[in-house]
Structure formats: structure tokens, C-alpha cells
Amino acid sequence: MSHSRLAALVALPVLLAQGAVAETEAKTAPAPAGLQVELNAAETIDANCKLTFLITNTLDTPLEKAVYETVLFDQNGTVDRLTLFDFGTLPVGRPRVRQFVVPQTTCENLGRILFNGAQTCAGEGVDAGTCESDLGLTSRTEIEVLG
Incomplete structure (x- = not known):
């Protein structure tokens, strides 16, 4: 050899x-400190789109309320609607699942979801911009998620 x-x-x-x-x-x-939001599933039910999110708070403090203004785009990139997703109370380090039903649109029609900004970000010692600046977004679906 x-x-x-x-x-x-x-x-x-x-x-x-x-x-x-x-x-x-x-x-x-x-995981980096902040909020990790994953679009985990999207299912059309009776001509409505049910979106399932997995969200984990990796901040140092629990959130009493986290509400995001989101923009839903169709497959052609046209704005379908603006809406609010209320993720509610988010304890530190414990994943939570939240579901939202978007009426009168199928999931197959959605192309993108834009987290446009946090309408509410409340928790002891939490700066107003924390829910926006420390946001990690991913998707396990065909729908792109960005912020």
C-alpha cells in the first residue's frame, strides 16, 4: 500500500x-433570543384556510400578549388582506401552537405571509420593539413567511 x-x-x-x-x-x-415562529401547517377546510403556527418565546421574560399585523398575499403576489394574529400569552422556553382560520380563501391560494409589525408586545420589562427585532420566521409549508 x-x-x-x-x-x-x-x-x-x-x-x-x-x-x-x-x-x-x-x-x-x-436558538437565538427572541420569538421563533414557524408556519407548521396550512389546511383548507370548507373554502377557508386554517393556518397552524408553532411559536417559542426564547426571550428572558414571558410575554403577556403578542399580536402581529400580517399581510396575506395570493399566489400572484397581490395583497389578499391585512389581518391580526393574536398569539396570546407566551411563556419562556415552552412551545405553543396557535391556529387561525382565514375566511373565504383556500390555503392553495396563499403564496406569502408577511409579518408587517407587532401591534402589541407586552411583558414585564419588554421593549415595544422586541417582538419585531427579535423575530425568527420559518415555514414547513409551501407558503413563504417573511418579516
């Missing part, structure tokens, strides 16, 4: 171990 091939075989377990450590660190890295 050549020296270079032997060196490559010896180095392979070290490289694999380094990759496994990096992957483990990425999986266990704490």
Missing part, C-alpha cells in the same frame, strides 16, 4: 469525527 493511500485512510476517521462534532454542535446550539 502506498504511503499517500495509507495517510488518507488514517486521516479519514479524524475527518469524520470532526464532522460529527460540528454537526452535533449545530444541532445543540441554542
